[in-house]
């Protein structure tokens with residue numbers, strides 16, 4: 544997950560856009576989170592006076608069980624972050640922005656992205672917002688199947704209406 548900034552730093556450019564597919568290497572982290580190792584990264588580096596800033600967005604994919612129908616599906620999450628690129632980490636640094644260490648004009652995003660995934664992964668997810676879930680009586684998946692459990696429940700007012708129609 545290394546991005547080389549040498550050319551940008553040596554140039555007179557003030558902004559550098561990076562749009563790339565990065566690969567997370569930490570296999571344990573990937574397995575634990577059922578995460579797809581490919582992360583889509585969209586970042587903008589800015590030179591601001593003597594600082595180097597990063598404004599970025601990532602898209603990542605992981606396997607999740609739907610909170611309603613319990614089926615496994617691939618969920619996509621978008622997370623944004625801002626960072627300051629530093630050549631030495633400042634322990635007292637207090638803002639919401641991350642600090643990313645630069646070494647030999649390169650930055651390694653592995654740790655920052657792991658942290659971001661960890662913070663942004665939702666507790667509950669639905670396979671689709673219209674997911675019908677499972678029947679509370681027979682457990683059938685109502686997205687793909689039908690059951691008759693609820694057909695037996697007839698509103699008494701409707702029952703009366705039926706007799707009127709006869």
Ligand SMILES: [Zn+2]
Pocket residue numbers: 609610611612613614669670671674675676
């Ligand atoms: Zn579902």
Ligand SMILES: [Zn+2]
Pocket residue numbers: 678679680681682683690691692693
């Ligand atoms: Zn049912």
